[in-house]
Each structure stands twice: as structure tokens, then as C-alpha cells.
Amino acid sequence: QQQVRQSPQSLTVWEGxxxxxxxxxxxxxxDYFPWYRLFPGESPALxxxxxxxxxxxxxxxxxxxxxxxxxxxxxxxxxxxxxxxxTYFCAATEGxxxxxxxxxxxxxxxxx
Amino acid sequence: GGIITQTPKFLIGQExxxxxxxxxxxxxxxxxxxxxxxxxxxxxxxxxxxTENDLQKGDLSEGxxxxxxxxxxxxxxxTSAQKNEMAVFLCASTGTGVNQAPLFGEGTRLSVL
Numbered sequence: 001q002q003q004v005r006q007s008p009q010s011l012t013v014w015e016g017x018x019x020x021x022x023x024x025x026x027x028x029x030x031d032y033f034p035w036y037r038l039f040p041g042e043s044p045a046l047x048x049x050x051x052x053x054x055x056x057x058x059x060x061x062x063x064x065x066x067x068x069x070x071x072x073x074x075x076x077x078x079x080x081x082x083x084x085x086x087t088y089f090c091a092a093t094e095g096x097x098x099x100x101x102x103x104x105x106x107x108x109x110x111x112x
Numbered sequence: 113g114g115i116i117t118q119t120p121k122f123l124i125g126q127e128x129x130x131x132x133x134x135x136x137x138x139x140x141x142x143x144x145x146x147x148x149x150x151x152x153x154x155x156x157x158x159x160x161x162x163t164e165n166d167l168q169k170g171d172l173s174e175g176x177x178x179x180x181x182x183x184x185x186x187x188x189x190x191t192s193a194q195k196n197e198m199a200v201f202l203c204a205s206t207g208t209g210v211n212q213a214p215l216f217g218e219g220t221r222l223s224v225l
Contacts, residue, residue, distance in 0.1 A: 098206070100213075105152075
């Protein structure tokens with residue numbers, strides 16, 4: 001059973017638009033949610049992360065919105081650029097554990 | 113700065129073969145991970161280790177063994193390679209403390225003939 005789910009599987013936006021990537025989870029004990037970005041041929045790199053004590057985390061053009069009650073979060077990429085084209089992974093850590101579980105990823109394409 | 117080194121970068125095996133992948137980190141991190149990446153399936157956790165000689169199973173541990181001989185190294189063994197198997201195996205590490213996101217190595221790309 002997939003404990004961390006992402007949607008959509010793939011997303012195409014125009015340059016300058018806001019891309020919205022969704023993530024949901026099952027386990028209410030999850031207490032840390034990092035997002036990673038993966039470019040082809042490279043290894044995943046941490047992009048931004050949030051803890052449930054916050055409902056929003058912002059870093060430049062990247063913002064996480066978090067809804068603890070609905071067990072959902074989303075990554076918003078404003079003013080999308082072609083260089084943002086990559087696969088984005090939502091991940092979650094079980095409370096009190098080092099176990100980090102990933103979603104299946106959203107492949108983002110930004111067209112110019 | 114630190115680095116996570118995975119060897120080999122590319123691995124070609126035969127069906128049924130036992131294959132070992134190695135990972136070294138010089139961050140002095142306590143926790144290390146092995147993930148498998150398949151196209152369209154995200155990253156699936158195989159094993160992780162929170163300290164030397166510790167092993168914790170992930171969701172995909174069947175068919176694999178792991179060994180944390182010392183703090184800086186974590187190896188993964190594919191016990192019997194499956195024909196036509198293709199995947200990227202990623203090693204990661206993180207320090208102690210609450211909510212630290214792992215750093216990843218560059219991966220080992222496996223192909224089984």
C-alpha cells in the first residue's frame with residue numbers, strides 16, 4: 001500500500017505559470033515532509049521541507065502548503081522556468097524514526 | 113565538504129548472480145539508506161541503518177541483504193539478480209537530530225542480462 005501518494009503523475013505548464021504538485025499521506029505519525037527534485041542523470045536533491053507545526057513554508061519561488069487535518073500538502077512553483085523541468089518527489093518521515101518514504105513523483109515540464 | 117561515493121557507477125550482471133553495491137560517506141552521518149529507483153515508481157526503501165552494525169528493513173528488502181560494517185560505509189547485496197532487471201540504486205545518509213533530510217549519492221545503475 002502506497003503510504004505517500006503524489007498527483008498528477010505528470011504536469012505541463014507554460015513558462016511564467018504556477019505549477020501545483022500534490023501530495024497526500026496515510027500515517028498521521030508522519031512528522032517531516034521534504035520535497036526532492038530529480039534531474040535526469042542526477043541524484044535527488046533536497047528542495048524544501050516542512051514540519052506539521054507549520055501550514056506554510058516558503059523559499060523563493062517554492063512554497064509548501066500543508067493541511068494536517070486532511071493529510072495533504074502541495075508544492076507551488078511560481079513563475080515556472082524551463083529549468084524547473086524535472087521530477088519532484090514528496091517524502092515523509094515516521095515520527096521518532098529515521099525511515100523516509102517517498103511518493104512516486106510528479107514529472108514537471110515547463111514549456112517556453 | 114562531504115561526499116557520498118557509490119561504487120560501481122554501472123553494474124552489469126547475469127541472471128542469478130549475487131551482486132554487491134558499496135557506499136561510502138565522509139559526513140560522519142549516523143544514518144544511511146539504500147533506495148531503489150524504477151521509472152514511474154519513485155524511490156523505494158530497501159534497507160536503512162541508524163548506526164554501525166544496525167540494519168532496518170524497508171518496504172523492498174526481500175531479495176536483498178545489507179551490511180553496515182562501519183559508520184562510514186553501507187553495502188547492499190542483490191542476492192539473485194533477476195533477468196532483464198534494470199534499476200538505479202541510490203545510497204543516502206543523514207545526521208542525527210530531528211528532521212534532517214538525507215543527502216544522496218550519484219547512484220549505481222544496474223542492468224541484468
